[in-house]
Amino acid sequence: MSIWTYANPQKFMGFTGKILPFLVVLTAVTMVVGLGWGFFLTPEDARQGATVKIIFIHVPAALMAINAWLMMLVASLIWLIRRHPVSALCAKAAAPVGAILTLVALLTGAIWGKPMWGTYWVWDPRLTSFLILFLFYLGYMALWSALEDRETASDLTSITCLVGSVFAILSRYAVKFWDQGLHQGTSVPVATGGRTISDVFFYPLILSMLGFALLFVSLVLIRARTAIRAERLAAILRREGGQNA
Amino acid sequence: MRALLLRDIKLAMRAGGGFGLALAFFLVLVVLVPFGLGSEPAQLASVAPGILWIGALLACLLSLDRLFQLDYEDGALDHLALAPIPLAGVVLAKATAHWLTTALPLIIVAPFLGALLNLPAEGYFWLVVSLIVGSPSLSVIGAFGAALCVGLKRGSLLLSLLVLPLYVPTLIFGMEIVRRGISGQETSAPLALLTAISLGCLAILPFAAAQALRANLR
Numbered sequence: 428m429s430i431w432t433y434a435n436p437q438k439f440m441g442f443t444g445k446i447l448p449f450l451v452v453l454t455a456v457t458m459v460v461g462l463g464w465g466f467f468l469t470p471e472d473a474r475q476g477a478t479v480k481i482i483f484i485h486v487p488a489a490l491m492a493i494n495a496w497l498m499m500l501v502a503s504l505i506w507l508i509r510r511h512p513v514s515a516l517c518a519k520a521a522a523p524v525g526a527i528l529t530l531v532a533l534l535t536g537a538i539w540g541k542p543m544w545g546t547y548w549v550w551d552p553r554l555t556s557f558l559i560l561f562l563f564y565l566g567y568m569a570l571w572s573a574l575e576d577r578e579t580a581s582d583l584t585s586i587t588c589l590v591g592s593v594f595a596i597l598s599r600y601a602v603k604f605w606d607q608g609l610h611q612g613t614s615v616p617v618a619t620g621g622r623t624i625s626d627v628f629f630y631p632l633i634l635s636m637l638g639f640a641l642l643f644v645s646l647v648l649i650r651a652r653t654a655i656r657a658e659r660l661a662a663i664l665r666r667e668g669g670q671n672a
Numbered sequence: 673m674r675a676l677l678l679r680d681i682k683l684a685m686r687a688g689g690g691f692g693l694a695l696a697f698f699l700v701l702v703v704l705v706p707f708g709l710g711s712e713p714a715q716l717a718s719v720a721p722g723i724l725w726i727g728a729l730l731a732c733l734l735s736l737d738r739l740f741q742l743d744y745e746d747g748a749l750d751h752l753a754l755a756p757i758p759l760a761g762v763v764l765a766k767a768t769a770h771w772l773t774t775a776l777p778l779i780i781v782a783p784f785l786g787a788l789l790n791l792p793a794e795g796y797f798w799l800v801v802s803l804i805v806g807s808p809s810l811s812v813i814g815a816f817g818a819a820l821c822v823g824l825k826r827g828s829l830l831l832s833l834l835v836l837p838l839y840v841p842t843l844i845f846g847m848e849i850v851r852r853g854i855s856g857q858e859t860s861a862p863l864a865l866l867t868a869i870s871l872g873c874l875a876i877l878p879f880a881a882a883q884a885l886r887a888n889l890r
Binding site for chain 1: 816821824834836844845865869884
């Protein structure tokens with residue numbers, strides 16, 4: 428019994444069908460508690476006032492926007508190496524979710540930036556590379572929707588995802604070279620363990636991050652299940668059409 | 673590969689005026705700039721390197737969708753895929769032909785158009801250097817994009833959406849070289865990085881493009 432068992436669409440559908448209800452409930456609870464705690468039960472920041480609370484949406488959305496692309500990269504690699512259609516469909520399912528999360532991060536950042544930095548937008552490295560990431564999502568989704576044949580589309584989008592990843596990282600560092608920027612560093616550095624955020628904000632933030640991660644997983648599973656069902660339907664229609672003709 | 677390269681160059685020079693088109697586009701773009709931004713010399717001088725770089729980028733993009741399209745439609749690409757040379761070699765030959773027929777003329781006329789835009793005197797040398805070093809990556813990235821979109825009916829819009837974000841690092845370092853050159857700073861760091869990008873693209877992307885072509889030909 429290995430993870431590859433679930434590459435079988437039948438097994439995948441059975442397993443995800445069973446865990447999905449729990450996952451959805453868990454997502455709802457974590458998000459409601461995390462965001463509710465963050466919005467209503469934390470004090471206002473001494474300097475930022477109530478605008479600090481946008482962190483509970485901005486940071487988790489940005490985090491998952493990048494992780495969504497990484498997940499698509501892994502799924503694309505699995506498709507290219509082992510050719511499991513479920514993997515390609517999962518990558519396809521993740522793209523719009525990732526794109527929306529990128530947009531949410533950009534928009535909440537702009538809303539926060541106006542009172543704090545005095546501008547909605549600056550060409551700061553982080554902001555710019557996020558906008559470029561959004562463009563990559565758009566291109567990836569456009570390629571999926573432009574191609575009819577699923578195998579070809581999976582192949583081409585997977586290659587695009589691989590090359591896009593390299594260039595996304597490249598752009599990140601190129602943009603850093605180009606401008607030093609305004610965006611503050613991370614509040615929760617994983618590598619060093621130290622953090623520049625007080626406990627009052629830290630725990631609801633962690634909960635919100637978890638909530639967004641669960642939300643992402645749930646949405647991707649739901650979308651992947653829909654895509655598999657659509658495939659089956661198409662296969663049935665093809666068969667029926669063949670018999671009639 | 674040499675035969676293929678020569679054939680592609682000949683086709684580009686003779687067929688349908690694709691050869692001069694990119695140059696004309698570049699010229700028109702540069703002519704439009706003063707109308708949009710005003711004709712004060714100082715202002716033009718400050719945007720000149722950027723306009724020339726972006727113009728070169730867009731002019732390169734213009735001729736990309738023809739790179740594989742004609743060969744795909746008349747079936748020549750299927751034969752090339754079965755030919756004894758690797759498909760990545762075919763891609764490289766076609767990208768080289770694209771570079772020679774599109775990017776090289778652009779590099780040659782860029783200084784003259786720079787004069788139109790009042791480019792500062794120190795900028796000419798660095799503009800040409802940065803374009804020579806950076807443009808191979810434009811052609812190879814473009815060939816990759818063209819390979820992805822070859823099977824599509826109206827692929828050229830999608831092609832620009834896919835290819836232009838990939839041009840970002842090249843553009844950043846290319847511009848950085850010209851900017852530093854004009855202000856008299858050290859240019860070796862962005863020059864080295866731009867060279868690295870070009871060489872890296874040349875080394876890796878033909879294989880990715882070949883995979884994309886195979887997927888499209890299946």
